[in-house]
Amino acid sequence: MLMQYWQNESSNVIYGFDISDPKQVQAMSQLINVGQWTMLSEVSEFIVSTEQNKQLAIWYLQETDWVNEPDVYDVTQPIYLLNRQEFINYRTQIRAIAINPTSGDLTWPIMPVAQWSS
Numbered sequence: 518m519l520m521q522y523w524q525n526e527s528s529n530v531i532y533g534f535d536i537s538d539p540k541q542v543q544a545m546s547q548l549i550n551v552g553q554w555t556m557l558s559e560v561s562e563f564i565v566s567t568e569q570n571k572q573l574a575i576w577y578l579q580e581t582d583w584v585n586e587p588d589v590y591d592v593t594q595p596i597y598l599l600n601r602q603e604f605i606n607y608r609t610q611i612r613a614i615a616i617n618p619t620s621g622d623l624t625w626p627i628m629p630v631a632q633w634s635s
Contacts, residue, residue, distance in 0.1 A: 520622075521545070526553035532572075533565045533622075540628060544576050567618045573625075574615035581608055581628065596633050603629035 523545065524531045534545040548554070583589060584604040591597055598604070610626040 522557040523549055523554045524557055526555060530569070531557065531566075532569050535622075538625075540577070540580075540625075541573075544573060547576075564620050565622055567620045570620065570623055571615055571618035574611050574618065577611045577625070577628070578608060578615060581611075584608070592634075596635070599632040599634055600629055604631075 519536045520533050521536045522531055522533045532545070532548060534541040536542055536545075581604055584598065584601060588594055589598050590601045607626050607629055614623065614625075
């Protein structure tokens with residue numbers, strides 16, 4: 518795991534991201550585009566906070582909210598999501614982290630890849 522840490526200059530909140538995980542890199546890029554952020558070059562004995570894990574879980578849930586749109590999984594539509602249940606299972610695991618977050622580096626569930634009817 519290759520971690521990179523960013524600190525928000527106005528709130529002093531520090532977020533850590535696994536830069537080998539494309540989803541976390543995307544989350545990081547979205548966060549640092551909002552507000553003033555500084556990349557921390559050295560962080561020793563840094564533990565990801567409960568709040569940081571909660572916020573990342575909320576972000577993951579928001580990224581998959583589209584799964585709950587009725588036309589996405591409506592089998593009467595010409596194109597619909599085939600593996601909605603995988604997304605529901607993924608979101609259940611992420612929601613558990615958002616509701617009861619813990620500190621430290623977590624093993625995050627892997628987001629499924631959308632499979633569409635053709």
